[in-house]
Structures are given as structure tokens and as C-alpha cells.
Amino acid sequence: MNVLPTAHLRDLASSVGFDLVGFARAEPIPPDFLMEWVAAGYAADMDWMGERAAERLDVSLLLPGAKTVISFANNYWRDDAETVDSPIARYARGRDYHSTLRDRMKAFRKALNVMYPGLGSYGGVDSGPLMEKVWAARAGLGYVGKNGCFITEPYGSWVLLATLVVDAEVDDYGNGPAADRCGACRRCLMSCPTGALVGNGRVDARACLSYQTIENREQQVPEAFRFKFDNLIFGCDICQQVCPLNRRPVFAEHPRFAPRAVAELGVRELAGLTVEQYEHLIPGTALARARYDGLRRNAVYALGVAKQADAKSLLEKLCGDSSELVRTAAQWALLQLDP
Ligand code: B12
Ligand code: SF4
Ligand code: SF4
Known part of the structure; x- marks a missing residue:
């Protein structure tokens, strides 16, 4: 297989609607981050996080011969007057982002297949057994902040990720993870209403209101957390809202990110x-x-x-x-x- 030219892949990513793209070698991920997180119980009842750990840590189990992981990001921040007090987290106010990013990745893959027939690929948006923030970091798009979110230079953490593994090399892997910009700041740690941020960018999902409002949907929420449902009913943006690196958000123009009627x-x-x-x-x-x-x-x-x-x-x-x-x-x- 040819070595793929990143200049061309960058143009293609932009033409299908992605705001950021980067490239990483498809090397295994050191197991400690994931395994210690699961062993500590931080995954709550998301058993699927541990069940396919081997694939999460080694993309060549998802795509034999994997050489490169392409990481994409889309800014989704909107400030629409009629939705500022919405109890719904920002990422969920518009059309389902899974389908938006999946459609873009589909268009990207389709063009790749035409240009490089026989190229193998495996893609995921949130749902696949991929550690998307690790790949975004390795691909140089930003870094994981103390709030557990992936933070980029141009858009702060108001980005969603998509990840594509391919079985060909690219001509430029860039400089790897961006520098950590949190410094001595601890705002997110101080602001999380439930103490779910347990250090080094780790999130204890059991205590995270995002988990409690979205994933823990079939039983009553522990009472101590219910008291934190303060105008917050789906997802939680508090640790992003207080982040100084999110002070200059960029308006996401595309209509797919426009809030829908439910956000009013x-x-x-x-x-x-x-x-x-x-x-x-x-x-x-x-x-x-x-x-x-x-x-x-x-x-x-x-x-x-x-x-x-x-x-x-x-x-x-x-x-x-x-x-x-x-x-x-x-x-x-x-x-x-x-x-
Ligand atoms: C499980 C999950 C959750 C759980 C746990 C959150 C968590 N931070 O782990 C819950 C339900 C709580 C959750 C909540 C949210 N989520 Co979520 N979630 C995921 C999911 C499916 C897996 C994350 C995971 O692997 N966690 C396990 C831990 C151990 O790994 P990790 O998060 O990558 O963190 C470690 C590594 O990154 C490592 N690390 C850091 N830098 C580097 C660099 C290198 C080179 C290496 C090797 C490792 C490394 O250190 C971190 C701490 O150990 C991803 C999609 C995916 N498949 O990746 C979406 C994802 C992370 N979620 C996303 C979103 C949007 C959210 C919410 C903002 C939604 C909301 N508004 O309510 C919140 C944010 C909560 C928070 N403060 O993090 C986006 C992230 C967007 C962003 N800018 O960060 C993702 C990527 C989905 C997507 N495709 O866009 N989520
Ligand atoms: S999303 Fe909310 S509950 Fe979860 S870590 Fe951030 S501030 Fe805490
Ligand atoms: S609030 Fe401060 S410590 Fe938390 S992620 Fe943002 S810069 Fe880092």
C-alpha cells in the first residue's frame, strides 16, 4: 500500500466537514490508564468498557495490519439566546452528533477507497472500542485536561471526536501530544458538584452527573446526586463551563449543530x-x-x-x-x- 500524503488527507477531512484532523502511529496503548480505571470501579456499570479492553488498547485487533490512526474533531459550541438556560448539555442540543460525525467519516472513507482501492479501515464515533481521547492526543489535536475532557487550542473542549484506523502509513505523523495547558489551575476540580474528578484527568463515572443522567437510566439515582440535578437533566457541562481554556468559544456554523426545539x-x-x-x-x-x-x-x-x-x-x-x-x-x- 502507498504511503498516504497527509496534505491531501487534511484537505479531504476539511472538505467533508471536520474542523481538525491529525495522524498517529497505530502503536498499542499502555494498559495502565484503562485497566486501573476499570479496576477502581470508575466505569460504574459500563461493563463494555472493560469487556473489549484488548481491542481498546491495540487497534490491530480491530484492523489487522493497522498502521495509522486518523483522529478527527468537530467544534459544536453554539450560543443561541433561546437555549442558554436549557437543562440539556450543549453537545446534545442539536442533531445527534454520532450521525453527524459518522456521515462525515463515511464520506471521507468513500473518497479514500476511490483513491486507494484495497485500503483497509475501521472507524468509530463514541461507540466503537477505541480510546478516542488517547488517539486525539497522539495525533496532536490537543491534550486531556484535569476535567477529563479533550482540550484543543482553537475550540477549547467543545469538540466531539471521531477515529479512523487504516492499514497504510502516512507521510507525516506530526509532533505527538500537545503540551498540557492546565498548569496550576484547579477550577474544574473545585467546581464539580459531586467530586467526580479524581485526579490526572480521571473521571469516576459513578459520581459523574453525565453518567447518572444518561447511562444510569433504569433505576433511581442515589439520593445525594439527585440534589445536584439543578437545572441539569441530560449530561453535564459544569467542568467545561468553568474552564478558562473555554473562554473564547467559536460558533459552530453548521446547521446540524443548531439546537433543536427540545433545547428550548x-x-x-x-x-x-x-x-x-x-x-x-x-x-x-x-x-x-x-x-x-x-x-x-x-x-x-x-x-x-x-x-x-x-x-x-x-x-x-x-x-x-x-x-x-x-x-x-x-x-x-x-x-x-x-x-
Ligand atoms: C466512557 C465515556 C464517558 C464516561 C466516563 C468519562 C471519562 N472521562 O472517562 C461518562 C459517562 C462519565 C462520560 C461523560 C462525558 N462524555 Co464521554 N465518553 C466516554 C467514552 C465512551 C470512553 C472514554 C474512556 O475511554 N474512558 C476511560 C479512561 C481511562 O480513558 P480516557 O477517558 O481516555 O482518559 C485517560 C487517557 O486519556 C489518559 N491519557 C491522557 N492523555 C494521554 C496521552 C497518551 C499518549 C496516552 C497513552 C494516554 C493519555 O489519561 C486519562 C485519565 O486516565 C468516550 C468515547 C470513546 N470511545 O473514547 C466518550 C467521550 C470521551 N465523551 C465525550 C463527551 C462529549 C462527554 C461529556 C462532555 C458529555 C456531557 N456534556 O455530559 C461528558 C464529560 C465528562 C468528563 N468530565 O469527562 C466525548 C469527548 C469530548 C471531549 N472534548 O473530551 C467522547 C470522546 C465521545 C466522542 N466521540 O466525542 N463519558
Ligand atoms: S461532567 Fe459534571 S459531574 Fe461530571 S466531572 Fe464534570 S462537573 Fe463533575
Ligand atoms: S478548569 Fe483549569 S484545571 Fe480544569 S481543565 Fe480547565 S484549565 Fe485545566
Whole structure:
């Protein structure tokens, strides 16, 4: 197989819509970061993080003969007046980013296949057994901050990642990971409401509100964390919002990152969402991962935390909801209104 010219790959990445691209040699990842994180229990019940550890650590198990990992990033930050108080994390307000980045990677691969017939590749956006931040770091796009997020120079941490493994070398692997710019700052560590940042960029998912609001969707959330659902019902941006390296965000122009109607709703409307409204507003967004009852459970907690007296009648109604998850959350929320 030819050695691929990075100048050409960079043009191609930009033409399909990626903001950043970089290249890393497909060398195995030292196992300690992942294995110690899993052994400490920080993966919570995301068993899939440990189950395919071998592939996460060695991409040649995903693509025999892997030579290069191409890392892509897209800025997604938008400041739209009507969504500034949305209880939904920024990355989830627009069209589901998985499909946006996947479509871009698909277009990139299609063009590659035409130019280099026979080139083997394996791609992933969030869901594949890949350590995407490690590859983005090795590819020189930035570094992992103390907040556990991947931070780039032009866009701060408001980026989403996509990763493509190929079985050919490229002509320039760049200079490797960018320098750490956190310095003595500890803002994120001080601001995380649940103490989920446990040092060196590690996140204890059990305590992270992003995990509790999205992944832990079938049972009640431990009570201590429910009290932190303060206008926050899907994902959490607190450790990014306080980061000084995010002070100059760049507006993501592409319409796929534009907030959808659901991002204009407040906690009360989301708690009272009907099945019809859910079907109209949620499919095609990342919010679908929390499912109907999980999303309403979160919004119901947030109503309790806000102690909004005028939410009482809605909560009383939800105490009779067909979902046990929502009923129990509503009983708890009512107690917060009326202890
Ligand atoms: C599991 C997971 C979570 C978990 C755990 C978070 C975590 N930080 O581990 C939960 C559910 C909590 C979560 C939350 C979020 N997530 Co998430 N998540 C993932 C996932 C699937 C795997 C991450 C992982 O491997 N963790 C295990 C630890 C051990 O590895 P790590 O995170 O890479 O961190 C270690 C290494 O990077 C190492 N390291 C650092 N630098 C270097 C350099 C080199 C050369 C090497 C070898 C190692 C190394 O040190 C770190 C600490 O040990 C990735 C997608 C993917 N497949 O990679 C998305 C991903 C990390 N998530 C993403 C997003 C957007 C989020 C949220 C911002 C969403 C939100 N707003 O609520 C939050 C952020 C929370 C936070 N503070 O990190 C984006 C990251 C965007 C960014 N700029 O960082 C990703 C990449 C998805 C994507 N494709 O865009 N997530
Ligand atoms: S996403 Fe929220 S809960 Fe998770 S580490 Fe950051 S501030 Fe803490
Ligand atoms: S808030 Fe400070 S310590 Fe945390 S990631 Fe940003 S620069 Fe680093």
C-alpha cells in the first residue's frame, strides 16, 4: 500500500466537514490508564468498557495490519439566546452528533477507497472500542485536561471526536501530544458538584452527573446526586463551563449543530413530556439514549431540587404515572417541595 500524503488527507477531512484532523502511529496503548480505571470501579456499570479492553488498547485487533490512526474533531459550541438556560448539555442540543460525525467519516472513507482501492479501515464515533481521547492526543489535536475532557487550542473542549484506523502509513505523523495547558489551575476540580474528578484527568463515572443522567437510566439515582440535578437533566457541562481554556468559544456554523426545539424547553415541560411530544422531539437527537422514562425521571428530580411550588400539581399527576421509575421520582420530588 502507498504511503498516504497527509496534505491531501487534511484537505479531504476539511472538505467533508471536520474542523481538525491529525495522524498517529497505530502503536498499542499502555494498559495502565484503562485497566486501573476499570479496576477502581470508575466505569460504574459500563461493563463494555472493560469487556473489549484488548481491542481498546491495540487497534490491530480491530484492523489487522493497522498502521495509522486518523483522529478527527468537530467544534459544536453554539450560543443561541433561546437555549442558554436549557437543562440539556450543549453537545446534545442539536442533531445527534454520532450521525453527524459518522456521515462525515463515511464520506471521507468513500473518497479514500476511490483513491486507494484495497485500503483497509475501521472507524468509530463514541461507540466503537477505541480510546478516542488517547488517539486525539497522539495525533496532536490537543491534550486531556484535569476535567477529563479533550482540550484543543482553537475550540477549547467543545469538540466531539471521531477515529479512523487504516492499514497504510502516512507521510507525516506530526509532533505527538500537545503540551498540557492546565498548569496550576484547579477550577474544574473545585467546581464539580459531586467530586467526580479524581485526579490526572480521571473521571469516576459513578459520581459523574453525565453518567447518572444518561447511562444510569433504569433505576433511581442515589439520593445525594439527585440534589445536584439543578437545572441539569441530560449530561453535564459544569467542568467545561468553568474552564478558562473555554473562554473564547467559536460558533459552530453548521446547521446540524443548531439546537433543536427540545433545547428550548424548561425542566417543567420536559417532566410533563407526553409520548407524542417525545416521539416528535427526541428521535434524531442524542437525548434518545436516556429514553422516555429516564429523561422524565431526571426532569422530575430537577423539579424537586428547584422546589417550585407551582410544579406540585404536575408532580402529583406523575405520582400516578404508568412508569414506576417516574412515579418514585415524583414522590421524592414532592417531598422536597413539602418536607
Ligand atoms: C466512557 C465515556 C464517558 C464516561 C466516563 C468519562 C471519562 N472521562 O472517562 C461518562 C459517562 C462519565 C462520560 C461523560 C462525558 N462524555 Co464521554 N465518553 C466516554 C467514552 C465512551 C470512553 C472514554 C474512556 O475511554 N474512558 C476511560 C479512561 C481511562 O480513558 P480516557 O477517558 O481516555 O482518559 C485517560 C487517557 O486519556 C489518559 N491519557 C491522557 N492523555 C494521554 C496521552 C497518551 C499518549 C496516552 C497513552 C494516554 C493519555 O489519561 C486519562 C485519565 O486516565 C468516550 C468515547 C470513546 N470511545 O473514547 C466518550 C467521550 C470521551 N465523551 C465525550 C463527551 C462529549 C462527554 C461529556 C462532555 C458529555 C456531557 N456534556 O455530559 C461528558 C464529560 C465528562 C468528563 N468530565 O469527562 C466525548 C469527548 C469530548 C471531549 N472534548 O473530551 C467522547 C470522546 C465521545 C466522542 N466521540 O466525542 N463519558
Ligand atoms: S461532567 Fe459534571 S459531574 Fe461530571 S466531572 Fe464534570 S462537573 Fe463533575
Ligand atoms: S478548569 Fe483549569 S484545571 Fe480544569 S481543565 Fe480547565 S484549565 Fe485545566
